[in-house]
Each structure stands twice: as C-alpha cells, then as structure tokens.
Amino acid sequence: MTKIQINGREVEADPKQPLIRACHDQGVDVPMYCYHPGLASVGSCRICQVEVAGAPGQPSRVVAACRTPVSKGMVVSTDTPKAHDARRECLEFLLKNHPLDCPICDKAGECDLQDYSFNEGQGEGRSSEPRRKLQKRKSLGDVIVLDEERCILCSRCVRFFTDVTKKAQLTVEGLGSRSVINTYMDKPLEGNYQGNLADICPVGALTSKKFRFQARVWNLSKTLSTCGECSRGCSISVESLRAKEVKRIRPRYNAAVNQWWMCDTGRHALAPLTRPQAPEGAVLGGRLRGAAVRGYNGLELADDVAALDLAADMLAAHPGAVVIVSPFATQEEAKAALALAQALKATPQFVSPAPNALKDDLLHTGDPCPNRRGLVEQGFAALEPAAALAALAAAPSAVLAGERVLELLGHEGLAKLPTKLRLVAFDVETSDIPALDIAFPVPTHVEKSGHWVNLDGCVGVLNVAVPPPALVRRLDLQLAALTAKLSAVPARS
Amino acid sequence: MKDFPKYLLSRVGLPQSHTLATYRAEGGYRAIEDVLKKPWKPEQVIGVIKDSGLRGRGGAGFPTGMKWGFMPDITKDPRPRYLAVNADESEPGTCKDRVLMEKDPHGLIEGCLIACFAMHAKAAYIYVRGEYRLSYSRLQAAIDEARAAGLVGQNILGTDFSCDIWMHKGAGAYICGEETGLMESLEGKRGHPRPKPPFPAGSGLWKSPTTVNNVESIFNAPFIVRNGAGWFKSMGVPKSTGNFLLCISGHVNKPGVYELPFGLTARQIIDEVALGVWKGRKLKAFFPGGSSTGLLPASMVDVAMDHDSVKAAGSMFGTAAMIILDETASIPQAMDVIARFYDHESCGQCSQCREGTQWLHQIFRRIAHGRGQMSDLDLLVSLSNGMAPAKTICALADAAAIPTLAAVKHFRHEFEECIRLGRDPLAPQPQHAPELHEAHA
Numbered sequence: 001m002t003k004i005q006i007n008g009r010e011v012e013a014d015p016k017q018p019l020i021r022a023c024h025d026q027g028v029d030v031p032m033y034c035y036h037p038g039l040a041s042v043g044s045c046r047i048c049q050v051e052v053a054g055a056p057g058q059p060s061r062v063v064a065a066c067r068t069p070v071s072k073g074m075v076v077s078t079d080t081p082k083a084h085d086a087r088r089e090c091l092e093f094l095l096k097n098h099p100l101d102c103p104i105c106d107k108a109g110e111c112d113l114q115d116y117s118f119n120e121g122q123g124e125g126r127s128s129e130p131r132r133k134l135q136k137r138k139s140l141g142d143v144i145v146l147d148e149e150r151c152i153l154c155s156r157c158v159r160f161f162t163d164v165t166k167k168a169q170l171t172v173e174g175l176g177s178r179s180v181i182n183t184y185m186d187k188p189l190e191g192n193y194q195g196n197l198a199d200i201c202p203v204g205a206l207t208s209k210k211f212r213f214q215a216r217v218w219n220l221s222k223t224l225s226t227c228g229e230c231s232r233g234c235s236i237s238v239e240s241l242r243a244k245e246v247k248r249i250r251p252r253y254n255a256a257v258n259q260w261w262m263c264d265t266g267r268h269a270l271a272p273l274t275r276p277q278a279p280e281g282a283v284l285g286g287r288l289r290g291a292a293v294r295g296y297n298g299l300e301l302a303d304d305v306a307a308l309d310l311a312a313d314m315l316a317a318h319p320g321a322v323v324i325v326s327p328f329a330t331q332e333e334a335k336a337a338l339a340l341a342q343a344l345k346a347t348p349q350f351v352s353p354a355p356n357a358l359k360d361d362l363l364h365t366g367d368p369c370p371n372r373r374g375l376v377e378q379g380f381a382a383l384e385p386a387a388a389l390a391a392l393a394a395a396p397s398a399v400l401a402g403e404r405v406l407e408l409l410g411h412e413g414l415a416k417l418p419t420k421l422r423l424v425a426f427d428v429e430t431s432d433i434p435a436l437d438i439a440f441p442v443p444t445h446v447e448k449s450g451h452w453v454n455l456d457g458c459v460g461v462l463n464v465a466v467p468p469p470a471l472v473r474r475l476d477l478q479l480a481a482l483t484a485k486l487s488a489v490p491a492r493s
Numbered sequence: 494m495k496d497f498p499k500y501l502l503s504r505v506g507l508p509q510s511h512t513l514a515t516y517r518a519e520g521g522y523r524a525i526e527d528v529l530k531k532p533w534k535p536e537q538v539i540g541v542i543k544d545s546g547l548r549g550r551g552g553a554g555f556p557t558g559m560k561w562g563f564m565p566d567i568t569k570d571p572r573p574r575y576l577a578v579n580a581d582e583s584e585p586g587t588c589k590d591r592v593l594m595e596k597d598p599h600g601l602i603e604g605c606l607i608a609c610f611a612m613h614a615k616a617a618y619i620y621v622r623g624e625y626r627l628s629y630s631r632l633q634a635a636i637d638e639a640r641a642a643g644l645v646g647q648n649i650l651g652t653d654f655s656c657d658i659w660m661h662k663g664a665g666a667y668i669c670g671e672e673t674g675l676m677e678s679l680e681g682k683r684g685h686p687r688p689k690p691p692f693p694a695g696s697g698l699w700k701s702p703t704t705v706n707n708v709e710s711i712f713n714a715p716f717i718v719r720n721g722a723g724w725f726k727s728m729g730v731p732k733s734t735g736n737f738l739l740c741i742s743g744h745v746n747k748p749g750v751y752e753l754p755f756g757l758t759a760r761q762i763i764d765e766v767a768l769g770v771w772k773g774r775k776l777k778a779f780f781p782g783g784s785s786t787g788l789l790p791a792s793m794v795d796v797a798m799d800h801d802s803v804k805a806a807g808s809m810f811g812t813a814a815m816i817i818l819d820e821t822a823s824i825p826q827a828m829d830v831i832a833r834f835y836d837h838e839s840c841g842q843c844s845q846c847r848e849g850t851q852w853l854h855q856i857f858r859r860i861a862h863g864r865g866q867m868s869d870l871d872l873l874v875s876l877s878n879g880m881a882p883a884k885t886i887c888a889l890a891d892a893a894a895i896p897t898l899a900a901v902k903h904f905r906h907e908f909e910e911c912i913r914l915g916r917d918p919l920a921p922q923p924q925h926a927p928e929l930h931e932a933h934a
Contacts, residue, residue: 044842045844046844047844061883064688092879093852093880096851127852128866129852129855155842172683174841175666175839175840176840177848177851179841
C-alpha cells in the first residue's frame with residue numbers, strides 16, 4: 001500500500017490497482033464507461049479523467065484514472081474545474097451522435113450517460129449536424145437486442161466475452177465514427193451468460209429482450225436476495241414493480257460467489273416466481289390459495305387451523321411417517337422440519353434431483369439444489385426422486401415440505417402413489433395427486449426471508465421482495481405449529 | 494544554396510540499386526561486419542547513436558539512441574526483445590521511406606541488424622504500408638538475398654549473432670502507423686492503439702520489450718556506425734543533426750523527395766530545392782511536416798526547417814513532408830479534405846477522437862460549401878481544445894486538432910469570408926455539398 005492524496009485527503013492505495021479503483025475505494029465518485037472492475041481496462045472512453053498534480057514547478061495533468069497506476073505521493077483531484085471541464089468535453093462528444101431517446105429507453109433511470117450528463121454535462125448541445133442513423137433494434141440472439149445509435153462504443157460487451165466467458169463473440173466493426181458493435185459473422189450470441197451484457201452496458205444500447213418495455217426502472221423496488229437455480233447461490237437483486245410483481249433479476253456484486261455476473265437460467269427464472277393464483281375457490285390451476293383438505297369432491301379449500309389439526313391427528317394415527325423437504329428449504333425451514341422429523345421419529349431427508357446439463361466453468365454448478373450444503377450440514381440425507389417415490393409408496397404416511405418439492409419429486413410419480421398413503425404436503429402449488437390428503441400453501445423464495453448455504457459454504461440471504469398472497473404463511477411457522485400439535489399434547493390441556 | 498554532403502540517397506540513383514551486389518560494391522554491410530567482427534559491444538552502438546544526436550524521423554523527433562537505451566537490461570530481463578520498423582508511411586504528404594525501401598532496401602536491412610544487435614533483439618519486423626507493393630517485394634527480395642548470403646538469420650557472418658527479419662503488410666489503415674497500433678496489428682489484432690503505460694520498451698510485441706523505429710531512423714544507423722558520431726554531428730544544426738529526407742508536394746514546380754541538412758529555411762527549400770511556387774504564383778501557406786502539423790502562413794516562410802525552430806514557430810517538423818498551398822488555394826477546402834482524412838482514419842476507441850474528428854469534418858464541410866455559421870469558428874477551436882493535447886490514447890486526435898487550430902488561427906478571415914458569402918470564393922467550380930455518408934462511400 002502506498003500513500004496518495006485524493007481531494008485533499010491522505011489515503012492508502014494499492015499500487016497494483018489503477019487510480020480509479022483507489023478513488024472508488026475511498027468513496028470518491030469517478031465516472032466510468034469503458035472501465036469495469038471485472039474486465040480488462042482499455043482506457044478508451046476518457047470519461048474518468050481526473051487532475052493529477054505535476055512534479056514541483058510542472059503544471060497539473062488531466063489523466064484517465066482507469067489507466068493511470070497509483071504512484072507514491074500522487075496528488076489527485078476529481079472535483080476541480082479542470083477535471084470537470086475534461087469530463088464535460090468528453091460528454092459533449094459522446095452525446096454528439098447519441099439519439100437522446102431517453103423517454104423510450106429502457107436504461108433511462110439507471111443510465112450512466114444520463115446520470116453523468118446530469119451531473120457534469122452542459123445543458124445545451126452545440127452540434128447542429130445530423131446524428132448518425134444506424135440500426136435501432138438489431139437482434140443479437142434470444143436474449144439481447146442492440147440499439148446501435150445509443151451505443152457509445154465502450155466495448156465492455158466485447159471484453160465481457162473475451163475476459164469472462166473466454167469465448168469471443170462480439171467485436172467492434174468498422175473504423176472511427178462508423179464503428180458499430182456486432183457479432184462475428186452476424187451469428188446470434190450463444191451461451192448462458194448473455195444477459196450480463198444488458199447489465200454492463202452503461203447506456204441503453206444492449207437491452208434484455210425479456211425486460212424490454214416491461215417497467216420503468218425507477219418504479220422497481222430492489223431487494224437483496226440469492227438465486228435458487230443452482231447450488232452456486234449467486235447474489236442477486238430481485239426487482240419488483242411497485243413491490244408486487246417480480247420484473248427482473250440482476251446479479252449483485254459478491255466477491256466470494258459470483259463477482260458481478262450471473263447466468264441466464266437464474267436471471268430468467270421468473271416464471272416460478274410470478275405464477276398466478278388458482279381461480280377463486282379452486283385448489284388446482286395455479287398457486288394454492290389456502291390450506292386444502294381432501295373431501296368427497298377431491299381437494300377442497302379449508303380453514304388452515306382446522307387443516308393443521310387434521311394433519312396432526314392423521315400423522316399421529318399413522319406412525320412411521322416419511323419426512324422429505326425441498327432442496328429450496330431455507331436453513332430456518334430445515335430446522336423446523338428437523339424438529340418435525342424428530343417428533344415423527346423420521347429420518348430427515350431432502351429431494352436431490354440429478355445434476356442438469358447446465359453446468360459450466362463459470363458459475364452454474366449443474367446442481368439444482370440451492371441449499372444442498374446447508375441441508376446436509378443440518379443432517380438431512382439426499383434422496384433421489386425415484387428413491388423418494390419408492391419410500392413414499394411403502395410408507396403409511398408422509399410429510400413433503402418446501403417450495404417446489406412436489407415438482408422436484410415429479411407430479412407423474414406422485415400421481416401413481418397408493419391412496420392408502422396419508423400424505424401432507426406444503427408447497428406453492430399442487431397437482432391432482434390422489435394420495436394427497438392435506439395441502440398447505442408456502443411462499444416462494446422471493447416472498448420470504450431466510451438463508452441458504454451454497455456449495456462453498458457461503459451463506460446467501462433471502463429477503464421478502466414481494467409479499468406472499470393472503471393466507472400463505474411461512475413454512476417454518478407452519479411446520480413448528482404442526483410439531484407442537486404432534487408432540488406437545490400436554491400443552492393443550 | 495551551398496553544397497552539402499549527401500549520404501541517405503547516395504545509392505538511390507545507381508543502376509540495380511536494390512540488389513545486394515550494388516549495395517556491397519558501395520561498401521554495404523561493412524558497418525555490421527565491423528560491429529560483429531571487431532567486435533563492438535551493444536552498449537557501444539547505442540552510445541554512438543546517442544552521441545550522434547540522431548532524432549527519430551517518424552514525426553515526433555525523439556532521440557533514437559535514447560529510445561534504444563530504454564530497452565531493459567538483458568541480464569535482468571530474459572524476455573525476447575524485438576525491433577519493429579515502422580514502414581507504414583501514411584501521413585499525407587510523406588513519401589520518403591518508400592524511396593529508401595524501393596531503391597535501397599539493403600540499407601534498411603543493415604540498419605535493422607545494427608539496431609537488433611544494439612538492443613539484443615532476436616528479430617525485426619518491418620511493417621510495410623499495404624499500398625507499397627514495390628517496397629514490399631523489393632524489401633522481401635533483398636531479405637531473401639541477404640539471408641542466402643548469410644547476412645540475415647542464424648550466425649550472421651559466422652559470428653554467434655543471430656537475427657531474423659520478417660515482413661508484414663499493412664491493410665491500409667493510417668492508425669497502424671501509430672507505434673502501439675502497429676504492434677496490435679502485427680500481433681494480428683485490430684489496429685487499435687494501446688494506452689501507455691506500459692510503453693513498448695517495457696511491454697510491446699507479445700508483451701516483450703520492443704522498440705519501434707521509423708525506416709529513415711534505422712537507415713541512418715549504418716552510416717553513423719561507419720563514419721562516427723562526429724561526422725554525423727557535422728551536418729545539420731546542433732539539436733537536429735544529420736541530413737533528412739524532405740518530401741515536398743503541392744503547388745511547387747519540382748515536388749519530390751530530397752536529401753537536405755537540417756537548418757535550411759522553408760523559403761530556401763521552396764525556392765531553391767523545389768524551384769519555387771508553380772505558375773509564378775505566390776505562396777499562401779504550407780504544412781511543414783505533413784497534414785498533422787499546423788499549417789503556417791506565407792509570412793512565416795523564413796522559419797528554419799529543424800525540429801526546434803519549427804516548434805518555436807508554432808508547428809511541428811513532423812516527417813518533413815512539406816505541403817505547399819499557393820494563393821489560389823482555399824484553406825476551407827484544404828481543411829475539409831484534411832478533416833475528412835482524420836474522420837476516416839480515427840480508430841474509434843476514444844470518445845473525443847471518434848466523435849470529434851467527425852464533428853470537425855462536418856463543420857469544415859459546411860463552411861467549405863457555404864453553409865457555415867460564424868459560431869462555427871469558435872466551436873472548432875473549442876472542440877479542438879477538447880480533443881488535444883494528450884487527452885486520448887494516441888495522438889490521432891491531436892493530429893486532427895492541431896491543423897484545425899492553426900488554420901482557424903492564421904486564416905480566420907478566409908473562413909469568415911466563406912461564411913459571409915455563403916460560398917467559397919476560391920472554390921474551383923460550382924459545388925454541391927454531398928452529405929457525409931456520401932463522402933465516405
């Protein structure tokens with residue numbers, strides 16, 4: 001570490017890092033477009049210009065902070081007229097051909113060009129020249145669409161593929177003011193990481209096809225959460241429109257897990273989170289609206305306290321229950337399930353589906369169990385769906401608990417279970433399973449708080465991004481209530 | 494003009510001057526033989542080049558010996574090191590390296606060998622401008638000939654000095670004449686200049702120490718090694734020693750490439766070397782060193798042509814490519830052409846350069862076609878100050894901004910006249926203003 005001065009403050013800086021990093025580490029804002037801490041720096045946008053004092057008797061210099069190494073005794077100012085002027089000039093050039101279509105641009109509200117123009121730029125453009133006319137919506141594959149006019153050619157997207165996925169797919173085509181971003185040979189982009197382009201694009205040039213025109217970003221509430229698509233457990237930000245509907249999932253920087261990135265599988269896993277509820281009064285055809293009990297006409301909605309009493313009585317009457325939780329169960333839910341298993345004298349187990357083909361060298365582990373490590377550490381045994389179904393078929397009674405547990409066990413296999421099985425399920429949604437006697441709704445992992453432990457032992461946090469529907473209670477509380485009813489009979493009297 | 498010794502072009506007029514036989518007959522490869530057989534130490538070679546005061550002929554005028562001295566110590570840094578010869582001569586007005594490569598390729602080869610010896614370089618890469626087909630084939634033939642004669646390759650002249658020389662053909666981009674752009678291009682990538690630091694001597698070609706020199710700078714080396722630094726310093730002026738190749742073009746009676754000592758005035762060169770402005774007209778302005786140097790008005794024609802005097806006059810010596818404009822030439826038209834060149838050749842990395850070169854071109858185009866506004870002139874100055882000096886990765890933005898600033902400074906009245914009249918009074922014929930995309934086609 002070496003001592004430098006930033007805006008009059010003496011600070012310690014890492015001489016191996018560029019100056020911009022030292023500024024950011026100290027909470028000093030230096031704008032950036034081409035620079036991204038996760039990518040190789042090219043120093044081309046020149047927006048990060050700051051003033052560095054010269055040697056004694058020498059005039060100060062304006063330098064690009066992303067390409068200037070930290071050197072001992074450096075005196076840096078980011079807030080001087082000279083530095084502001086350099087950045088203002090740079091912005092004027094960047095805006096010369098920019099279409100300024102912010103009102104219809106998805107990036108508006110989180111656009112670096114917009115923000116820095118607002119902070120540093122001049123109110124009026126001086127150009128009377130015609131703006132460049134380029135392709136406004138060029139498809140780059142299934143995930144990303146490119147607006148060539150908005151592009152400021154920072155080349156972050158090009159470097160994302162060369163530096164992060166290590167498979168170059170994009171390039172700058174043409175020279176000078178005729179440069180555009182394109183894929184090699186006009187081929188569509190491929191791979192499971194394309195969605196990151198929309199995040200790293202500092203302007204609205206690369207936008208996500210799925211999120212395009214879905215919401216204005218200033219109406220989105222961001223909630224810190226963890227991705228559940230694999231055992232990596234990438235840190236994410238769940239963005240919901242007016243705290244009601246999840247509109248977008250984006251990665252959140254976590255040095256130990258996913259850095260700045262996430263895969264498209266996780267990013268686009270919105271369907272299970274935005275499932276509509278079953279029709280009014282119905283049990284099937286959507287999310288469970290409340291507790292359901294099998295009556296003469298199949299599963300029917302019932303009072304949840306009564307249903308819980310019924311479940312306790314049923315499980316007590318048919319000892320030897322099997323307890324299987326979902327790999328989506330949080331540590332807190334797992335703890336409650338453990339207590340239930342103890343009360344039922346059952347072995348705690350969780351469904352562990354086979355690894356999928358999405359495994360890659362970057363983030364995706366191919367293991368669809370986000371809390372595998374946490375569950376194993378708590379003493380749960382992994383159970384393949386087929387083995388689980390066999391155990392269920394032989395058991396007198398069973399409790400299946402957790403988000404997507406029925407789906408992961410396989411609705412088809414569950415439908416074939418003998419009806420003599422007394423089956424209690426806690427899941428988001430249920431299908432027509434003849435053996436199912438009592439079902440309770442649970443929140444999805446964006447509707448609850450809790451923790452998952454990823455494959456490396458890093459704890460990922462879940463927070464409530466959208467409230468669960470009415471009558472959907474926390475799974476750990478439901479399980480605890482059931483355990484209490486089962487074991488604490490003296491408490492009743 | 495008094496007579497002066499010549500050496501650079503001494504072999505150029507000879508029959509079959511590009512062959513090894515002619516070169517040998519004229520004392521060729523004597524310098525490298527001397528260096529290898531005596532033997533010289535590499536530091537001695539660098540020392541004599543430093544002593545001679547040779548300044549790079551590629552435009553910046555940086556002392557060549559000092560540049561060679563920047564290469565890291567061979568005992569401490571085991572990486573291979575390279576010499577890259579910049580033969581991508583594409584500065585408008587410059588045509589000197591071509592003469593050397595076409596007429597005297599062995600001189601360049603010997604220069605490369607000496608430079609490689611001095612810097613412990615294992616190979617030299619000559620990056621030839623793509624359009625220079627004859628230069629390429631002559632140089633390639635000369636390398637083959639020299640290789641067959643044991644002058645290039647393993648164990649040169651039976652010593653343990655080995656050095657290879659490879660050719661690389663550019664594909665027509667001006668930016669590949671910028672040293673780091675050239676290295677990127679040599680490595681097979683887009684010719685996008687690299688930010689400095691790291692400098693080429695620390696991390697150049699394939700991340701190894703590299704020195705990039707102009708053809709003419711390298712060409713001087715054998716002469717200095719053979720005749721000594723004192724001989725070299727006896728020519729030119731104290732701070733710009735030796736002779737240089739002048740490329741003079743434009744409105745003169747006898748344009749061409751001439752070998753001259755530093756220190757002659759621009760007036761002497763125009764009148765005595767190029768035999769005056771053509772058609773008996775008067776001089777209006779001249780670019781002293783290629784289109785990237787600020788043009789100077791006729792009133793400054795008595796400036797001495799050496800690095801420091803031209804700099805003091807507010808321009809640059811550049812590549813000594815004088816472009817002469819006579820009194821009938823229109824500065825707005827000339828600037829339209831020049832701005833178009835930089836717009837076309839900007840690599841597009843840096844914001845200021847990519848957008849700025851296009852903007853300058855658009856403004857000059859409008860003015861030259863009678864659609865200018867008075868506010869444009871201040872805008873030109875303001876934009877140029879936003880692009881330069883040293884605000885971008887390489888100097889191309891500066892190269893576009895410098896002539897703009899000079900033209901507006903010295904010929905503001907001419908631009909104002911164009912804007913006031915709504916047409917260019919000096920334009921050769923009735924004009925129509927093509928839109929920019931048309932101009933690019």
